[in-house]
Amino acid sequence: METAQFVIPLWxxxxxxxxxxxxxALFASGFRGERRLDLLGVAIVGIVMGFGGGIIRxxxxxxxxxxxxxxxxxxxxxxxxxxxxxxxxxxxxxxxxIVGLDAIVIGMFGAFGTSKALxxxxxxxxxxxxxxxxxxxxxxxxxxxxxxxxxxxxxxxLYAVAAGAGCIVLxxxxxxxxxxxxxxxxxxxxxxxxxxxxxxxxxxxxEQRMLNRRKVATETGVLPTVGR
Amino acid sequence: METAQFVIPLWxxxxxxxxxxxxxALFASGFRGERRLDLLGVAIVGIVMGFGGGIIRxxxxxxxxxxxxxxxxxxxxxxxxxxxxxxxxxxxxxxxxIVGLDAIVIGMFGAFGTSKALxxxxxxxxxxxxxxxxxxxxxxxxxxxxxxxxxxxxxxxLYAVAAGAGCIVLxxxxxxxxxxxxxxxxxxxxxxxxxxxxxxxxxxxxEQRMLNRRKVATETGVLPTVGR
Amino acid sequence: METAQFVIPLWxxxxxxxxxxxxxALFASGFRGERRLDLLGVAIVGIVMGFGGGIIRxxxxxxxxxxxxxxxxxxxxxxxxxxxxxxxxxxxxxxxxIVGLDAIVIGMFGAFGTSKALxxxxxxxxxxxxxxxxxxxxxxxxxxxxxxxxxxxxxxxLYAVAAGAGCIVLxxxxxxxxxxxxxxxxxxxxxxxxxxxxxxxxxxxxEQRMLNRRKVATETGVLPTVGR
Numbered sequence: 001m002e003t004a005q006f007v008i009p010l011w012x013x014x015x016x017x018x019x020x021x022x023x024x025a026l027f028a029s030g031f032r033g034e035r036r037l038d039l040l041g042v043a044i045v046g047i048v049m050g051f052g053g054g055i056i057r058x059x060x061x062x063x064x065x066x067x068x069x070x071x072x073x074x075x076x077x078x079x080x081x082x083x084x085x086x087x088x089x090x091x092x093x094x095x096x097x098i099v100g101l102d103a104i105v106i107g108m109f110g111a112f113g114t115s116k117a118l119x120x121x122x123x124x125x126x127x128x129x130x131x132x133x134x135x136x137x138x139x140x141x142x143x144x145x146x147x148x149x150x151x152x153x154x155x156x157x158l159y160a161v162a163a164g165a166g167c168i169v170l171x172x173x174x175x176x177x178x179x180x181x182x183x184x185x186x187x188x189x190x191x192x193x194x195x196x197x198x199x200x201x202x203x204x205x206x207e208q209r210m211l212n213r214r215k216v217a218t219e220t221g222v223l224p225t226v227g228r
Numbered sequence: 229m230e231t232a233q234f235v236i237p238l239w240x241x242x243x244x245x246x247x248x249x250x251x252x253a254l255f256a257s258g259f260r261g262e263r264r265l266d267l268l269g270v271a272i273v274g275i276v277m278g279f280g281g282g283i284i285r286x287x288x289x290x291x292x293x294x295x296x297x298x299x300x301x302x303x304x305x306x307x308x309x310x311x312x313x314x315x316x317x318x319x320x321x322x323x324x325x326i327v328g329l330d331a332i333v334i335g336m337f338g339a340f341g342t343s344k345a346l347x348x349x350x351x352x353x354x355x356x357x358x359x360x361x362x363x364x365x366x367x368x369x370x371x372x373x374x375x376x377x378x379x380x381x382x383x384x385x386l387y388a389v390a391a392g393a394g395c396i397v398l399x400x401x402x403x404x405x406x407x408x409x410x411x412x413x414x415x416x417x418x419x420x421x422x423x424x425x426x427x428x429x430x431x432x433x434x435e436q437r438m439l440n441r442r443k444v445a446t447e448t449g450v451l452p453t454v455g456r
Numbered sequence: 457m458e459t460a461q462f463v464i465p466l467w468x469x470x471x472x473x474x475x476x477x478x479x480x481a482l483f484a485s486g487f488r489g490e491r492r493l494d495l496l497g498v499a500i501v502g503i504v505m506g507f508g509g510g511i512i513r514x515x516x517x518x519x520x521x522x523x524x525x526x527x528x529x530x531x532x533x534x535x536x537x538x539x540x541x542x543x544x545x546x547x548x549x550x551x552x553x554i555v556g557l558d559a560i561v562i563g564m565f566g567a568f569g570t571s572k573a574l575x576x577x578x579x580x581x582x583x584x585x586x587x588x589x590x591x592x593x594x595x596x597x598x599x600x601x602x603x604x605x606x607x608x609x610x611x612x613x614l615y616a617v618a619a620g621a622g623c624i625v626l627x628x629x630x631x632x633x634x635x636x637x638x639x640x641x642x643x644x645x646x647x648x649x650x651x652x653x654x655x656x657x658x659x660x661x662x663e664q665r666m667l668n669r670r671k672v673a674t675e676t677g678v679l680p681t682v683g684r
Contacts, residue, residue: 068582354524
């Protein structure tokens, strides 16, 4: 019953998977570590960035994993990874594309996660937690697979803060009776704008003075491996 | 039915989450790696140490994740992380606090995990496995997020052994008809005592002669990053 | 109903767990990093390689985790890890054993994953995804626990490609009406043969010229830690 009430429209879900996949493949293609990824490695990062957030969300919610209920998700993620690989060469200098896509993707996964959790009857704080976990989860999996330091632990730029703010706004609006689509859209915009402003103005939280050289490097995908 | 029989009392569960959160934040605050964590990173470690074990337990048991069913868990974990951050400065030399809290927390998560698994009808060996996974899982997630070597793989001090012994004792007692609360308490005490004795007397398993410098460092949170 | 239709025979499932456990313990015993694993660490790697693929499969499928429904799985995994530790010394030079066992194990986990997913009614592409995730998942967990670079991201030798090819063949055969046991056997053989040929003839995907020194090292378990 409850699950039947709330279904993220397939086209919207696939849009998030596709944008995530492109962003992941761009990130991985730009990776200049001690060990380069092979083509499959790039594709795996694309799939992880497209799928990861949704899988984490559905595992936490203990519901069947949406991305496995239709052939379209894997098709979209693989196709998006290929597009990302092809775009990587011409876009190599356009870091803005990576950061911009990322801001939209974390906004979408955060909005989907929080609104699906609320629709399943979770209290607001856990619903916000699920949204943030969905938003940042794909990136955490990516960093673990690529043996990179986990970005949200070290990199400032208010990555998780942006996701949290968007999910909180969404939850407050929805509990205030705002229709879910509008609440989700506002939440997405809040997340994306905070994230972009943080990158543009180099905002960050205290206690990370030593990180400056690394911050931009991570966001632009030109980061050496841990082992350097 | 079965799940209705066995409910970890909320105050007890929140106690474990809170102690885990304090311990995690103390650990992360004391972290002196190449890259310092920002305040959010410290809070994330606290939340992971408070939540991680319970989430892994409930994922393995394929039941709704307890920590997401109430607003109290996140409130407690965040509050505990803040307390841990505030205590970190005055307690900086008091490594005993970190190790002591940790011994109690792994004992509690181990006892909750094994007893919940038994209550759900799992056979004893898998129930012990779930308890151990819940006890050590939070620490594994923490190490992965912080890009540290996973402590239970390398660090002696009988970390997982202590968790395993406590869970085995609990399972044996419960199968012998001892009331769950007493069995759990005994299991918790067994785990905590073994763990504390191992640290105090520097007990460890064979094949780790080269680890001595690292062992104390990990437990006290003054460990350099992998990349050094 | 659906789940009742399809049950991997216990002896077959335990065979995969046992071979995975032996292979994992052999791999971990041969590990010569900056920090050696203790005996428990070797056993944990064995258990992870025996259990990991099945746990990932069942989490993705949102069904109760098979390895936790009977005492036999943990008994088998622990026993297999002990056998692997005992065999490690006499077999030290016999890297072929590690690679050969691994080829069979990924074939088995891939076949179990895809066929169980199809039996649960998943569409073919997600079913293939589940099979590949089950096949490579144990190794990913192992690498993360051992703080190694995740092998499938960097190491050529068509590791994930072999798993994917076997799962695709299995899915096509089963959808064509071939009995599941035969389809699974053919899928297993396809995976194992591709993987072995890739190792023997040193086949790999583009963009990894710099990896040669590492590839053999990983497969034979004589790999230094990340931090070197």
